[in-house]
Amino acid sequence: MMLRLQPPPLLWLFGAGRAALRAATRGRGGLGVRSVSDGPVKLTATPSKSLADEPLDIQAEGLGAEQAVTLRAQVVTDQGQLFASCGQYRADGAGRLVVSQSPSLGGDYEGVAPMGLLWTLSPAPMEQPYLKLSQAHLTGSPMYIDLCVHSGHSGKTTIPGQPLAKQRIERWYSKPGLRRIRLREGNIRGSIFIPPGDGPFPGLIDLFGDEGGLIEFRACLLASRGFATLALPYFGFEDLPMTMTDLHLEYFEEAVNYLKKHPKVKGPGIGVIGSSKGGDLALSMITFLPQVVASVCISGCHANTITDLHYKDMRLPSLSYNVDRIIVSDSGILDMSKTLENPSTNKGSIIPLEKAEGHILFVVGEDDKIWDSKFFASEAIKRLKKNGKDNYKLLSYPGTGHCIDPPCSPFRPAKIDRLFGLPVLLGGEAIKHCYAQQDAWEKIQEFLRLHLG
Template sequence: MSGWVPLCLRRAARCWSLPGGGFSVQPAGSCRGVHLDVSPAKSIADESVCIRAAGLSPHQDVTLRALVLTEQDRLFDSSAQYRADSQGRVDVSRSPSLGGHYRGVVPMGLLWTLSPASMEEPYQKLTKFDLMGSPTLIDLCVHSGHADFSIFPGRILAKQRIERWYSKPGVRRIRLREGNVRGSLFLPPGDGPFPGVIDLFGDEGGLTEFRASLLACRGFAALALPYFRFEDLPMTMKDFRLEYFEEAVNFLQKYPKVKGPGIGVVGSSKGADLALSMVTFIPQVVASVCISGCNANTIADLHYKGTKLSSLCYDVDQIIVLESGILDVSETLKNPNTDSIIPVEKAEGHILFVVGEDDKIWNSKHFAEEAIKRLKEHGKDNYELLSYPGTGHRIEPPCSPFCSAMIDRLFGIPVQLGGEAIKHCSAQQDSWQKIQDFLRLHLC
């Protein structure tokens, strides 16, 4: 079934699938003392949890399943098949999954592989919009046998609901309309001062806040900064002016709870080449994290105080339609030319490049290596590179499940992102901590 299925049928399917609905539900712990323990039951979304089942028969086959019903009434799920040990226990940090959405020992596999359920439109991203007021609720269940959920889910032996929060007590969110700057400022608990970071995303536009909120949970004053398709900002990306981003830097630098004097930037995709331009041209930016970016200016010309970087051109004739109907755009970005390359050798701040070696949007590893080559040629050593095999384009905090493809805003068709689920999510977990360490090193 797909997205056109009538709402009544979609809800009926959810009732049958979700814990608490349908004929297969058993109260937690009521089936011969089977118990599911997920700890902590309440956690920040970037934290790991421990999942254990006990009270099973020795070597009993079971299926663990996770389900999320989103704020938009969309169902996401994942499952993995396990065999209990001789004492009737399953510990996902030690026990290998034998099938399902992943195989092997993957402690966070159930959360990492959450994807649209069979009755939902595919290629959607699990997104949380109400970051401050409510958690993402995840129901975890133990089903008897190695269940095939497309046929019959198997009896539920035990279940537990957990809460995953994008905020924590004391974190403040302040909506901004300061001069030309728009966005949301997230402040950690306490009086500060806190290291200041600007957070930029890619060509989806609008205001994306979840990473800034998580950074505030980790002690940073984080400004989620939109730059088009938001309020009175331009609706399309054309003729970027770096003065807008400089104004945001100056605002954050002067904010009473921001430590300063240097400001950090985290940027993804198009946001990454903006982050690279900011550390190159704006001296107050002393730390720049460029995730899945390019060493040249992309999409639209960039202007700053009489300097112009031309836009790197795309060759739409190089778009490939795969047999699945997904678009492969990995060969559409032409090699950077002199007019578009960011003169990164001018940067006095430090740069962290984070790339996936299976990026299918563009060759971000090659672009990072070209930027590093340019830095080396000018005697610079103010850079680090994190390069992850089996990892695609959209590298986010570890709360973000893997997406192999996403519906493109312009094409309305799924576009390939690249990566392998477990390798990609492992890279997200590893890079998230190293990004924080990098920012603390250069901002504190």
């Protein structure tokens, strides 16, 4: 069992000095403070201002030789929600700590994880569990993250030791000069993000799953990386249907045509990136809409899901769910991974991907607990191969769950389901999942740049 070391509450509350702290921790075995620096401690995170998908270099200097410390991160979102994380470390013999080289010995993660503090940010104990860390205002203001190094080892629910040094960093979703334009054009709704500069830029449509509403953070980051990106809701926003009823591909086609004609978008084709339900929509778009030349399907299905899809005189029925297959854990979290009907039992729902002339990138987590996205991708690839197609690429990540987001996004073990109002298991292991997000983000951009010119 790992000791959780913190100064006695009375010493903490009444501001005990360094000598009292040393006395309080003496004799606690190898986990106590072996040496405490008498000089100033310096904590640096570089760059101090960065895009939210960029890595950080976190270091501390001026510590005692082999001193036990806890690094903490805290975020208060612009909605007033508190997120926090911590990692327990030991300085080297020179009193220096380099997070990219030193293993965390406990806290919210273990092992060498340069971005572990950001990857494991989760709702503080007083907040509703399973919240997603998000920023409401993506342009014009950053997300502030406060870092602090404390003496001794402590956890998220224990009183931290003496604060030794602090630093505030800024994480931005938008580059200077990026423009966000709210869109009400014909039937389509959403936001278009235009990169800074003269352009024209590769055009991209961004889709999410059954959360509904307008989700903009990925589109904003993609625009910061040079893509003119349309965040496109398809229900639960403004005058769109409040629930996901039958979908019509003409709505998505209208969005593609709008983007193609935009003066800041270069052609000849448009790309689409979709997660979960948005993933099968991305596959349908590249199959039936020749203007779409590149499609990224993240944690998606090769068949139509949730609701029927119509296009002209074509109809793709949806796969059904069997709620009797829901598994409820002892902690009350729902495991939905076995509830979706196997596409082989409803072949009419399978998207005829062999008709797609553009290029497809499948991104899957091998521990996806929403559905078996790895199996769905392999079935899609079998279909493509059978029809003589080689216009695809697969990124498959062990230890990775369903929500594969940009690398700024902390790991979430579960989310609150929109329909059930209960936590639903997403799958994955925190550090493996976040390394996968980092790798996939770079390769998704490479894929889109290659096929969108």
